[in-house]
Amino acid sequence: MKLQIVFLMLPAIIVCQAFDIQGLMRTVFEILDANLDGHISRGEVSQFFQNHDENYDGVIEKNEFIDAVNAHTVNTDPAMIPLYYNLFPSLDIDSDGFVDHHDIDQIFLHADADKNQQVTEAEFESYFMQLILTHIG
Secondary structure (H helix, E strand, O other), rough: OOHHHHHHHHHHHHHEHHHHHHHHHHHHHHHHOOOOOOEEHHHHHHHHHOOOOOOOOOOHHHHHHHHHHHOOOOOHHHHHHHHHHHHHHHHHHOOOOOOOOHHHHHHHHHHOOOOOEEEEHHHHHHHHHHHHHHHHH
């Protein structure tokens, strides 16, 4: 049984070793934590998405998501772009082709494990590692 679990997780393990996933998550957390208090608030997430809505239509489309990640990630490895694309559908909770305020609310609700209206770095890493493990492939 344990061997089966290892084989099922092998693609995720390979991707995590091939890319600095922990470093990427730390960087994204630091970007979202605009006031640098060690927590991400719902307002900080909304502000980030509002700042990266390139065409001001109130939603983040896939290309805007990639541009936002690349704009804030130093020396982005081009090989990471397929991983971002694979994660985008999981951020588009209602599968309508873009991330809007409804999706942001749902993402924040899921990431805020202790439901205190703030996402710690540990909660952030746990939630997004789960997304990575779920959507690799």
